[in-house]
Amino acid sequence: MSEPVNVFQQTRKHLKTGNFSFLSSQVAAWQKLTKRIQPLLPQPEQWQVVCYQSGVLTITGENQAMISQLAYLQKQYISQLSQIQELSDLCKIQVCLRNPPQSKPVVTKTERVLSPETKELLRSAADFINDPKLSQALLRLASNKK
Known part of the structure; x- marks a missing residue:
């Protein structure tokens, strides 16, 4: 052998x-x-x-x-x-x-595109809100700034 x-x-x-x-x-x-x-x-x-x-x-x-x-x-x-x-x-x-392999979710960055009507509604809502921080947030959202 x-x-x-x-x-x-x-x-x-x-x-x-x-x-x-x-x-x-x-x-x-x-x-x-x-x-x-x-x-x-x-x-x-x-x-x-x-x-x-x-x-x-x-x-x-x-x-x-x-x-x-x-x-x-x-x-x-x-x-x-x-x-x-x-x-x-x-x-x-x-x-x-053994821990099973975990598939990681694929995160893709998508650009937010708001219609002109939605932007105008957000600007109008910002004018009616008394809270300055919330108003600024709505204006930023309407202008697509981060």
Whole structure:
């Protein structure tokens, strides 16, 4: 039986590039491993490998129920996953809760365009209001000044 290859072990050639190539290859290996283990783990969760070192596989998921199921049935999943060549020395699975990515709302700046009638109504309202601050605010709104 051959010795397992540790793709996460830093080599001398990575020192010159500031570890970027090492980290890139590490992330690529984790992504490849994620695709291999995904169908074997509880579904419909989107599992993600974040580390595999010294026989410990660390993965994340977004669903607490699926994470609990995986932790509870860890021995069965270890026996299944250890059939994969890269995970032949697997002895433990650590599972962490991952926050789902939040899509940020796209804020677009829209210019306010008031019709001439609306501007005139705002100016007229400003004339009738006794509060000077409110009157000034209405006049600014009518002139589209910020």
